[in-house]
Amino acid sequence: MILDALGIEDYGIYNVVGGFVSMFSVLSGTLTAASQRFIAFELGKEKPQINKVFSTAITIHLILAICILILLESIGLWFLNNKMNITPERLYAANWVFQCSVITFFVSLICIPYNAAIIAYEKISAFAFISIFEVVCKLLAAYSLYIITFDSLIIYAIFMLIISLILRAIYSWYCNKYIKDCCCNFTFDNQIFKEMIGFSGWNFIGSTAGILNNQGINLLINLFFGVTVNAARGIANQVDGAINTFVQNFMIALNPQITKSYAARDFIYVNKMIILGTKFAFFLFWILCLPVYINIDFLLSIWLKEVPQYAALFVKYSIIYTLCQNLSQCLYTTMLATGCIKKYQIIVGTLSLMSFPMTYLFFKIGLPSEYGYISIIIFSFLSLIARIFLLQEIVLQFSWHTFLKKALVPIIYTIIPTTTIIYYIHIFNKNISFESFLGESLTSILFCSITIYYCGLTKIERKYISNFIHNKIVKTKK
Incomplete structure (x- = not known):
């Protein structure tokens, strides 16, 4: 509208x-x-x-x-x-x-x-x-x-x-x-003032990177390509933001738990929240973004009367970037909870900052506007690797091997089969209509949920979810 x-x-x-x-x-x-x-x-x-x-x-x-x-x-x-x-x-x-x-x-x-x-x-x-x-x-x-x-x-x-x-x-x-x-x-x-200012001083690097990667690159797009491409980026941010709202609300509930547990020196619970939070944040976004990613051209055509050029492409790149960022959400929260952010911000903050000059270089040599997203995706992945190894130095009982085995591997086990099956369903669905899109989306959500349940969760996590659903059903009946 x-x-x-x-x-x-x-x-x-x-x-x-x-x-x-x-x-x-x-x-x-x-x-x-x-x-x-x-x-x-x-x-x-x-x-x-x-x-x-x-x-x-x-x-x-x-x-x-x-x-x-x-x-x-x-x-x-x-x-x-x-x-x-x-x-x-x-x-x-x-x-x-x-x-x-x-x-x-x-x-x-x-x-x-x-x-x-x-x-x-x-x-x-x-x-x-x-x-x-x-x-x-x-x-x-x-x-x-x-x-x-x-x-x-x-x-x-x-x-x-x-x-x-x-x-x-x-x-x-x-x-x-x-x-x-x-x-x-x-x-x-x-x-308290000194502690907050000291904490904020080092965190300034990471905040600068976040702003430059978002609004800074938006300004570069304006200077090199004009407001029409800014409109396409605005649409991409709307779509990505709408899907990611579910994850952000989940993190709002989870972040205080991580910080309070760290303050109480309950490192076992902190590590448990890192693993669970990373998986659940990714899975929530994955269930919703997969049908959107595959059908973005059709969605934009029925959503907007006039679809800006590059909008569909920008949405796809924006989703990929947010998927990378969701893997780092709990790691970032835990690092802030420790208060030991000097080394973290020097390394991770500098890595994140590099995407802005890289984007400027891409645009300066004549590469198209989507390279603004490509640069931040590259450095987002590198920052994830750096966060994992830096957190291992600070938080007791946290190791890169455990994080890889219990969080990243189950995520990979869900991505490969769900992407393959839904992509082939989409290819064979040649006549796209609202009914076929709805059926394809429901199939995607159902198949992703089943795959996540059996391939992405442990037995204890599956039992917890089953009991939670059972209790909700019993309470509803009462």
């Missing part, structure tokens, strides 16, 4: 301008990880001092938000109006998008400790209800673009700002009401 109402050019402008503002979140991303880690770690102690950690985090984020606001309204505004590849007649609307994105970013940054507290306290049901509310609001905003006759790009940017402000207010209200330890009194603990 948004692509249809805005058009390819305006949709591309919204993605690249909003993404440019997000680049400045490299500064906040480091403190976001620090807030989540320190609050969860404090909860794992025998005598936690949550309010000190929370209040210090709020103070730090407020100072940082003011600094970033100054940078955005000076350097950022100049770059938008003088360097970005946007047609002059749409520059006015692009400035509206920029200002709305800046305000949204400012408010979001201040509220990050509230979100971190909700995650650390595992109030997962709150995210479910707020997410439903968010989706309904965004659907209404998209629908309103067909009704309001004013500039659709400006209206959409304003609506996204209003929705973001409402959501941030809800998160803050929920945290103040239901998590009594997390009320801000603007106290400042010097020791």
